Amino acid sequence: MNFDLDEDQQLLKAAAERFVADSGGGDLLLRRAARMEPGGFSATNWARLAESGVLGLAVSAENGGLGQGTVEIAIVMEALGRGLAPEPVLDVGIIAAGLIDSPENAAQHKSLLQDLIRGNTLVSIGHSEREARHSLSWVGTSARPDGETLRLDGCKIAVMAGGGAQHFVVSARLSGAPGDADGIGLFLVPAEATGLERHPYRLADGSLAAELTLRDVKIPAGSQLAGGFSTLKTVAATARLAAAAEMLGVMGLLFDNTLNYVKTRQQFGQPLGNFQVIQHRMTDAYVQLEQSRSHVMRAALAEGAAFAGAAAGAKAFVAEAALGLAHTAVQMHGGMGIADELAIGHGLKRIRVLALCFGDSASALDDYRCAA
Amino acid sequence: MDMSFSPADLAFRDEVRRFLADELPQRLRDGMNGTPSVFVEPEIGLEWQRILHARGWLATSWPVEAGGTGWSPVQRYIFEKECALADAPALSVLGLKLVGPVIARYGTPAQKARFLERILTGDDLWCQGYSEPGAGSDLANLKTRAVRQGDRYIINGSKIWTTHAHYADWMFCLARTDPDVKPQAGISFLLVPMKQKGITIRPIIGMAGDHEVNQVFLDDAEALVADRIGEEGQGWTIAKFLLENERGGSCAAPKLLADLQKLARLAASQPMAGSTLADDDAHGRRLARLRLEAEALETTELRILSDLAQGRSPGPQTSLVKLVASSLRQAVDELAVDSFGLDGLQLATERPLYGNESPEPIGSKPAQLAMPTYLNSRAWTIFGGSNEVQKNIIAKTVLGL
Numbered sequence: 001m002n003f004d005l006d007e008d009q010q011l012l013k014a015a016a017e018r019f020v021a022d023s024g025g026g027d028l029l030l031r032r033a034a035r036m037e038p039g040g041f042s043a044t045n046w047a048r049l050a051e052s053g054v055l056g057l058a059v060s061a062e063n064g065g066l067g068q069g070t071v072e073i074a075i076v077m078e079a080l081g082r083g084l085a086p087e088p089v090l091d092v093g094i095i096a097a098g099l100i101d102s103p104e105n106a107a108q109h110k111s112l113l114q115d116l117i118r119g120n121t122l123v124s125i126g127h128s129e130r131e132a133r134h135s136l137s138w139v140g141t142s143a144r145p146d147g148e149t150l151r152l153d154g155c156k157i158a159v160m161a162g163g164g165a166q167h168f169v170v171s172a173r174l175s176g177a178p179g180d181a182d183g184i185g186l187f188l189v190p191a192e193a194t195g196l197e198r199h200p201y202r203l204a205d206g207s208l209a210a211e212l213t214l215r216d217v218k219i220p221a222g223s224q225l226a227g228g229f230s231t232l233k234t235v236a237a238t239a240r241l242a243a244a245a246e247m248l249g250v251m252g253l254l255f256d257n258t259l260n261y262v263k264t265r266q267q268f269g270q271p272l273g274n275f276q277v278i279q280h281r282m283t284d285a286y287v288q289l290e291q292s293r294s295h296v297m298r299a300a301l302a303e304g305a306a307f308a309g310a311a312a313g314a315k316a317f318v319a320e321a322a323l324g325l326a327h328t329a330v331q332m333h334g335g336m337g338i339a340d341e342l343a344i345g346h347g348l349k350r351i352r353v354l355a356l357c358f359g360d361s362a363s364a365l366d367d368y369r370c371a372a
Numbered sequence: 373m374d375m376s377f378s379p380a381d382l383a384f385r386d387e388v389r390r391f392l393a394d395e396l397p398q399r400l401r402d403g404m405n406g407t408p409s410v411f412v413e414p415e416i417g418l419e420w421q422r423i424l425h426a427r428g429w430l431a432t433s434w435p436v437e438a439g440g441t442g443w444s445p446v447q448r449y450i451f452e453k454e455c456a457l458a459d460a461p462a463l464s465v466l467g468l469k470l471v472g473p474v475i476a477r478y479g480t481p482a483q484k485a486r487f488l489e490r491i492l493t494g495d496d497l498w499c500q501g502y503s504e505p506g507a508g509s510d511l512a513n514l515k516t517r518a519v520r521q522g523d524r525y526i527i528n529g530s531k532i533w534t535t536h537a538h539y540a541d542w543m544f545c546l547a548r549t550d551p552d553v554k555p556q557a558g559i560s561f562l563l564v565p566m567k568q569k570g571i572t573i574r575p576i577i578g579m580a581g582d583h584e585v586n587q588v589f590l591d592d593a594e595a596l597v598a599d600r601i602g603e604e605g606q607g608w609t610i611a612k613f614l615l616e617n618e619r620g621g622s623c624a625a626p627k628l629l630a631d632l633q634k635l636a637r638l639a640a641s642q643p644m645a646g647s648t649l650a651d652d653d654a655h656g657r658r659l660a661r662l663r664l665e666a667e668a669l670e671t672t673e674l675r676i677l678s679d680l681a682q683g684r685s686p687g688p689q690t691s692l693v694k695l696v697a698s699s700l701r702q703a704v705d706e707l708a709v710d711s712f713g714l715d716g717l718q719l720a721t722e723r724p725l726y727g728n729e730s731p732e733p734i735g736s737k738p739a740q741l742a743m744p745t746y747l748n749s750r751a752w753t754i755f756g757g758s759n760e761v762q763k764n765i766i767a768k769t770v771l772g773l
């Protein structure tokens with residue numbers, strides 16, 4: 001048994017950390033400026049991520065990606081989390097790319113996937129619906145075949161990075177009723193499709209999401225991607241691991257900043273860290289951080305059939321731990337903790353968003369216990 | 373033992389209800405419900421304040437001779453409860469609950485005449501200049517220096533987290549007038565005009581994007597000696613009187629219970645894969661658990677009021693009210709965020725979130741308010757004495773540890 005990273009993994013980690021450092025990771029002014037760019041993140045950094053291959057990190061080599069495994073995904077996502085990177089690597093590089101990446105899609109959609117990986121086209125996923133709450137299989141949006149075309153109707157919410165996307169992967173129902181696992185299809189819809197109305201809005205982390213209304217949106221039959229609910233579940237498992245790893249990175253940042261703060265901030269003639277209450281709270285935070293790290297490792301190392309359950313469990317565990325740690329970090333900073341000038345609040349807000357990636361903690365916990 | 377209200381109390385309750393139904397404009401209710409920050413903007417709060425003042429129902433915590441309502445503690449409680457249920461704007465505490473009672477208690481007749489009425493009319497808005505960059509929990513460490521020069525003080529230093537300094541006409545300010553005695557003894561309580569050359573205000577934006585607090589720089593700012601409250605060096609005693617008012621004497625449970633009731637009602641409108649959130653046992657239990665806690669707080673608050681009503685000084689329960697109320701506030705606001713599912717993640721950057729110009733919400737207006745309210749709510753356990761500090765006080769003064 002050995003939990004050390006191998007040489008390639010160490011290089012990857014160093015490269016990811018270098019990216020974060022070079023792209024202004026931790027600089028909140030740059031981050032704010034990036035949020036004001038059209039898609040809600042820095043186009044320059046997106047191009048750099050594309051250049052380094054990160055947008056195709058998990059995409060198979062046949063489809064032009066790096067074909068990396070779960071450990072590598074966790075390494076990169078943790079580094080991005082630690083840098084509070086505003087770029088939607090999770091939503092586009094892991095989730096959207098993951099949904100398109102299959103041998104069956106290679107012939108028809110390889111060029112789109114390559115555009116995505118090269119950073120030329122932004123694709124995001126429209127899956128969640130208001131009626132579903134956090135249920136993965138609750139798809140009410142319909143897809144009706146009509147000759148050589150398909151017609152889509154429905155509404156999608158919280159389409160991550162959807163404010164600036166050029167394409168959406170939309171889940172819609174070909175048959176059955178909402179809640180059925182069978183009958184769900186995945187469809188590529190260009191943002192400018194007639195009948196598609198996009199309402200961009202900001203999430204807590206400052207990212208630009210969208211609500212999509214589809215009214216009789218006509219797309220060619222060839223826009224249907226291979227796979228259905230099982231593809232969604234596979235990608236959701238990877239995304240949950242990635243979200244957990246990113247939260248772990250944010251936790252590390254908040255923890256280190258807070259530890260440093262209580263060591264340097266003086267009240268009553270001594271550092272805050274001299275007070276036993278503070279020592280215990282920091283100790284609790286440290287325990288949560290290490291336990292979360294262990295869960296991310298477990299999930300990243302889980303194989304085959306065990307992976308989905310482990311990823312769901314890791315996400316449920318880490319989300320709760322991360323929120324608790326972020327609340328502690330705010331509290332330990334006193335007034336400073338609530339100011340937007342510090343990374344602390346930004347970390348809390350990012351964690352809030354990540355915590356709902358493919359379901360809340362309860363639904364992730366359900367998937368975890370049902371997998372056992 | 374009897375938990376019921378007297379017939380006179382019930383008649384009073386009905387009178388308050390009628391008044392709220394007739395006199396509280398919908399625009400102000402919407403303003404209150406559309407406010408995610410801890411403190412309500414003067415635009416909303418002041419109008420309500422003037423309506424209350426016209427009715428003589430404003431200064432619930434002031435002595436009668438200073439313009440107070442003369443209500444019994446139970447009447448105050450009933451009033452707060454009905455206001456919470458009617459979505460009445462929360463009034464700014466700075467003048468009414470903080471400096472007002474201080475001036476009424478420690479001010480000279482001239483000071484009372486000059487300041488109290490203008491607090492009630494809202495002609496003067498106030499801010500609280502206690503905290504400094506180096507003096508938060510350790511308030512006695514404050515460094516702002518006031519040097520006497522003829523009939524005035526020349527003040528230098530900086531205050532931080534000053535709520536609504538950008539609206540204020542006056543600041544009640546703790547400043548060090550004597551650096552050579554023990555820290556608590558050298559502090560004076562000064563009233564400082566905000567609109568003067570020596571004062572600069574730097575906005576501090578909170579993590580939800582709201583502008584509530586500021587850093588205030590005093591560079592040779594001036595205050596009249598005649599505007600000092602109490603004696604030179606008496607500032608700490610006065611500051612403590614004020615902090616006790618800030619921490620105790622409040623009625624937090626009514627608003628918490630009203631908000632929980634709203635959340636319970638709202639659950640039925642939140643779809644959940646074929647049913648609604650109201651059918652979710654986990655959610656129901658979370659709500660019930662919080663309601664239990666809020667009910668306990670309500671009774672604790674009523675126990676304090678009952679002591680006061682019978683002329684007894686309230687017991688040690690006062691110390692735990694702020695502690696319980698602030699944590700509960702955060703738990704309720706967190707539950708609200710979770711109630712809206714993915715819609716709870718939205719965080720509009722525009723302000724205000726009420727009125728015709730407010731941004732279009734995703735899902736619903738309450739969903740739009742949830743995230744910023746939750747984020748701002750993290751401040752409840754920090755200001756007015758953090759929870760850690762409250763616990764230290766309870767451990768020391770109540771438990772004798």
Ligand SMILES: Cc1cc2nc3c(=O)[nH]c(=O)nc-3n(C[C@H](O)[C@H](O)[C@H](O)COP(=O)(O)OP(=O)(O)OC[C@H]3O[C@@H](n4cnc5c(N)ncnc54)[C@H](O)[C@@H]3O)c2cc1C
Nearest residue numbers: 275331334335500502503508509533535751755756758760
């Ligand atoms: C929204 C908001 C509005 C405010 N409005 C005003 C205002 O209008 N006027 C004003 O004067 N001030 C205001 N404040 C300031 C507020 O009173 C201070 O933030 C508070 O006193 C804490 O001080 P601090 O921020 O310096 O934190 P610190 O004192 O540095 O505390 C940091 C952390 O250490 C903990 N800590 C400190 N000492 C101890 C100890 N001995 N034992 C254990 N733990 C300890 C604290 O609990 C906290 O968690 C406001 C604050 C906020 C957040």
